[in-house]
Amino acid sequence: MIKEVINNQALFSQWRREFHMYPEMSYQEHDTAKKVAEMLHQFGLDEVHTGIGGTGLVGVLKGKYPSNRAVGLRADMDALAMEELNEFKHTSKNKGIMHACGHDGHMATLLATAWYLAKGREFSGTVHFIFQTAEEELTGSKTMIDDGLFERFPCDVIYGLHNMPHVPEGHIWLREGAIEASCDRFDIEIVGKGGHAAMPESMIDSPLVMSNIIIAAHTIVSRNVSPLESVVLSFSDAHAGSGTYNIMPKTATLKGCIRAFDETIRQLTLKRLKEVVEMTAQAHGATATLSVREGSCPATVNNPEQSQLVAKVAIDLVGKDRVDANCRPLSGSEDFSWMLQQVDGCYFFVGNEGVSLHNPSYDFNDNIIPIGASMFIKLVKHNLPTK
Structure with missing residues (x-):
């Protein structure tokens, strides 16, 4: 010293x-x-x-x-x-x-x-x-x-x-x-069709779309990334509705982040997340957009x-x-x-x-x-x- x-x-x-x-x-x-x-x-x-x-x-x-x-x-x-x-x-x-x-x-x-x-x-x-x-x-x-x-x-x-x-x-x-x-912070907005909770046939269920996006997105790590590599995909915030019991919301939102050590793995995860978000929403008749926030590095x-x-x-x-x-x-x-x-x-x-x-x-x-x-x-x- x-x-x-x-x-x-x-x-x-x-x-x-x-x-x-x-x-x-x-x-x-x-x-x-x-x-x-x-x-x-x-x-x-x-x-x-x-x-x-x-x-x-x-x-x-x-x-x-x-x-x-x-x-x-x-x-x-x-x-x-x-x-x-x-x-x-x-x-x-x-x-x-x-x-x-x-x-x-x-x-x-x-x-x-x-x-x-x-x-x-x-x-x-x-x-x-x-x-x-x-x-x-x-x-x-x-x-x-x-x-x-x-x-x-x-x-x-x-x-x-x-x-x-x-x-x-x-x-x-x-x-x-x-x-x-690396760190990529993201927002997901899901747009469905609101309605009465007792009449599911008349709406597009945005909380259901949100749930399926979360489940499907976690398969990116297990099924698109080699087990010899690593990436963390986390959903840190999920929101839908206004606190009522019988009103289904039109929109739902998710927030989260992706962490990776390899740039190729990072870009693959971002690409697949975008595809999962958009295609899952489309399969349910909804729309969804992924936005990566400023602050990624x-x-x-x-x-x-x-x-x-x-x-x-x-x-x-x-x-x-x-x-x-x-x-x-x-x-x-x-x-x-x-x-x-x-x-x-x-x-x-x-x-x-x-x-x-x-x-x-x-x-x-x-x-x-x-x-x-x-x-x-x-x-x-x-x-x-x-x-």
Whole structure:
């Protein structure tokens, strides 16, 4: 571990807890971004650019030695619409909003990295510190890219991390290839013909169509996808009617999501779901439409070479027995995936222990800030050596 980073953990913890107290929702991280920008200026970064994709920002730090190479490091800034149940002093002051995913800790980790590197600039080339908006919406990364992120701040490689509860404190997990799943959120609207519940012959039963769509759709996984592959198709909301006992509704709606690690499997599942929705409705004399919502994102796929480098750096930092370089992929989703489609890189986990993410009793483990920052610093120095 880097001694100076460890010795300043109390300072980094203070930063993190201040972020925790004042969380902001996706695309609304105005005060958070302002605070981050002020700190980057205080550290002496060469440039700080704000308003990228809305509230995203990038700090630019140039090393002592000339080079055309650049490394990107990314942290997310947004919080969740949750009421916090913790009772410590740094609980959220913004009612109904909480840093329940550790983005407060991710920001503190990246700021600690910038603080350290800015003090000596002992590297060649440039580091771009990317503070991203709206990860929880799974759109912020793409929004920043569409706003010219990599045209303005080109990167040869890029890295991101996430704390991970239920992984031992300070252990580092990663894998080559897909480490998190794609996410496609969908809506289905079914239109039949309403009527009296006692006269089924005079109507088209939209709740029945809805039920058959659910049953038929689940056969996509079991009968269209190889048992050696994986995909998750879940219906999370089903609605029809107005609460009465004898009025059959004209319309019914479904919501759900699809998660996959392989793009071919993802596209197959989307295609078959559309066919199942439309054909099932047609068989009952109804109509139905499938709409995939904004917020879909591809799987998070790590570059093999960069994954091997991250594993090497992690082993050197925390020891081989605390690194899993072939961890099981997670079926959750992460919009860092869009950045990895543009730039070779690696996304890795740092063990946080404690309760699960998106839990009202969650809190980031400040002990892992020096580990994450040391990883970032050593990755910069491996990619931007002084000789």
